[in-house]
Amino acid sequence: MSVDSIYFSPDVEAFRTRTRRFLRGHVTPHLQEWESQRRIPRDIWRLFAEEGLLGLHYPRAYGGRELSFFHSVAYLEELGRLGNGGFRGAMSVHSYMATTYLQMAGDHCQKLKYLKPAVQGEMIAALAITEPQAGSDVSGIRCAARTQGDRYVIRGSKAFVTNGLNADFLVAAVRTGDGEGPGGISLFVVDARAPGVTRTPVEKLGWHCSDTASVEFDDVVVEADQLLGRKNAGFLLIMKAFQLERIAAALLAIGETDCALELARTYANERRVFGSAITGHQVVRHRLAELMSHTEAARQLAYHAAWLHSQGKLAMSQCAMAKLRATELAVEAAGQCLQLFGGHGYLAEAPIAQLFRDTRLVTIAGGTSEIMREIIAESEL
Structure with missing residues (x-):
């Protein structure tokens, strides 16, 4: 492990020890049950928030702890050491993928509305980028948003959305520009329970406790203030x-x-x-x-x-x-x-x-x- 490492201070090593003890005490005993149930209880996000694990690297203004990135390194390693891909996938997508876009591009109001509740375990986040015909080729996204006054209307499909069923909101990549290619893609925060959002569970070879969904956007209306960052800069x-x-x-x-x-x-x-x-x-x-x-x-x-x-x-x-x-x-x-x-x-x-x-x-x-x-x-x- 990280004995006498140039990367880890004694403080980070102490954090690693506490985190390992927490995971083994509150997560390990329940993993097989969650695997068989094909779900992770929502209470776990709140429990992780109480331990301060959902916002290690985020600003205190939004509920985070503003710790060094190597606190996150230690946390992610320990999360992997649980030996359960579905659990580690659900927690890491929430804290290091979906909410990352809010921190990077969200304005103060968006962060208060979505990032802070996510860090506090009150909301669960999902990331909707992959599509049935656009995986690693992000520039091939077809899910599109058209303008309707000062709103946008989203139509299209997303695939393999981790936390897709549990999520309260999704950070979705959609096409807002004309034509194809990378230039016309934008990011929106979408209420997962908004009219027109349909989430369908998918069965997987592994990662059983992680809820994974296909998501359909059928003329889903989003306000202009749900756009993350600049239009077409996604x-x-x-x-x-x-x-x-x-x-x-x-x-x-x-x-x-x-x-x-x-x-x-x-x-x-x-x-x-x-x-x-x-x-x-x-x-x-x-x-x-x-x-x-x-x-x-x-x-x-x-x-x-x-x-x-x-x-x-x-x-x-x-x-x-x-x-x-x-x-x-x-x-x-x-x-x-x-x-x-x-x-x-x-x-x-x-x-x-x-x-x-x-x-x-x-x-x-x-x-x-x-x-x-x-x-x-x-x-x-």
Whole structure:
């Protein structure tokens, strides 16, 4: 972990310890129940708010704590260490994706109306960018808003919206300009219960406790003051916010890899074959040693990207590298650790089996690994 790290002060390490204790005490005992129920109780957002975890990096004027970004780094790693993709997805989308746009582009009134209640756990936020035919290609968005006096009327579809059913509001990317391409995209805050908004749950391979929805906007009327930032300037905001989203994805994936390795180490020390623990076999010891080494390399890459972000630098390539390496490793580690469990690891209720299911999404969400490679190639070659 972060022993004698140049990135973490004693204060941040103490925060990490408190956060780990909080998560293990208030979240871990309930995760299997929430998985089977396919939902996270709304009370959890309020509980997290009471602990101050929903606004670590946001201004105090809007309920935040204005802590260093490495407090968020520690929190995201610990969230990943829970080993539940759906839970960590729901909480991170709320605090590090959807509400990010309010902080970046919202005016004071918008922040008081939406950001502050979200930080206080009174409202749940969702981000609606992806569409059935527009995923990583944000410039291909078709969901459109036409003007109607001093209002806008939104029509179109959004896909794979995390928190889509629970959300009180959605930050939605829609086309407000003529033609195609990145130039005509704007962001709006949309009341999730507004007339014309239809939310339909979708069933997934993993991430079961996270409510994911398809969202239809059927002539949804929004006021002009629900526009975030300038009209037709949404694409640049999305590209900037993607930097934080990809750092978060990398840190969460590293936490999940830590969880997989912890499960594998415990099992390998307890499981006896031919009279000795399987950690006595070189093939097992070396497999775990290699995964631990790759994890530390990915961790330091993610920390460096996080440091660049904390310094206000536009580090698109480094963020893409961190996400690519950490998420690909999470998938590999979950698979290799499951192999060590043998048949026990293939049981549906096994924690390592859930990690195996859940980590598969991390190389897709927030920009696929293929897109990350393209970003790196365009920046570095």
